[in-house]
Amino acid sequence: MSGHSKWHNIQGRKNAQDAKRGKIFQKLAHDLYVAAKAGGADPEMNASLRLVVEKAKSANMPKDNIQRALDKASGAGGQKFEEITYEGYGTAGVAVLVETSTDNINRTVSSVRNSFKHYGGTLGTSGSVAFQFDRKGYLAIDRSAFPELDEDTVLEAALDAEAEDVQTQDEVFEIYTEPSKFQSVEEILTKAGYIFDEAEITMIAQNTMTINDDDREKLDKLIDELEENEDVLAVYTTAD
Template sequence: MGRAFEYRKAAKMKRWAGMAKAFTKVGREINIAIREGGADPDYNPRLRLAINNAKAVNMPKANVDAAIKRATDKDTSNYEEVTFEGYGPHGIAVFVEATTDNNNRTVANIRHAFSKYGGSLGVNGSVDYMFERKGQFIVKAEDLAGKDLESLEFELIDVGLDSMEADEEEVIFYTSFEDFAAFGPAMERLGIKVSKAELVRIPSHTKKLSDSEVEDFLKLIDKLEEDDDVANVFHTMDESE
């Protein structure tokens, strides 16, 4: 009984930590969006997406409003977007996106993670060419009930759709980097509810690892993703079964 209680407690703490991390990420997205395009979501597509992403992670409206208020406060530190490139153990390329108000801290933390877990931090451009930057829009399958996906695909091609993936739970729409900003409003006009939208980096090729090598590599990924400054981590490890 005691062991079961400790397990449930640990699982609950892990969920809370994950939720706090998601809220921090969205808060920084809001900060950057407002700095770039103002505090009115009607005229700032990036802010609309950030607010939508806040809903996707169940961030309370009060938290969203507080994040917007902080972002419009001139005395509040502004965050900047920074990237890091390098290799993890077993030759897997890693691309890290971060948002920070203290670049020295972030650089030190990222460098330490790579060094401790068998990787090496490289210079800008060292692995960037291995990834294609795309817009990703995720829609719950239930929110597309009654729609003909083939007809919808043809309709969305006219507004920038590159490709589409569907399973029983969700449909993922991909756009080019250049079409990302305009695609969200186009989905809104069609009455399609997007549960999450973000820019992703898709590897042009991947490398298969053994089970033990995967375990080594994931130690680095887990350490990077634990850092509050890290927004996204992309890599070239083959994740297929």
């Protein structure tokens, strides 16, 4: 793994979203959907999902919103959704991945393409930028909540659970796994008493790029517009 910290990007996006209650719920709905798709829609049988459900309840997310995300993942109600990832470039050549779940592909691709156009970006073809990202399981332990933990202890526990890598930042221990091992690593560490501030399967940029403030503003607006689309599950970029 590179020295890039996903935690910094998570915190940056959270700070921008805190003033937008709807966006908090959207992020939770995404996490509920992904966790349920990966390990089943029963929180009692899916530790990752149980964690997200607890977060959703703590954020006062309405029960109907929680259930809607779970139904979407499980196919309850007869609706059929396809998961499609769109690839493109934002300002300054930043690579952008857009994960969607849709019951109307034409509607979704048109909306995503228009969002790219609005902010000087272009929607690319399949495979045009995906090679710049790796899919990984990601677990974060807030160090301020567990001051007694040290790097060696976390590293040993994570590697024993078959995690792939551990990175120590000032604020957090970041644990990375292969996607196929994410749930088992999380369950082993949870049983050992570890509590995670973030736990998800995500896309990690292999290399990040620094952009100027004007390009950053356009990119942020592009991300905001994409994330406001109900079909969009997540947006990933190579911007630092």
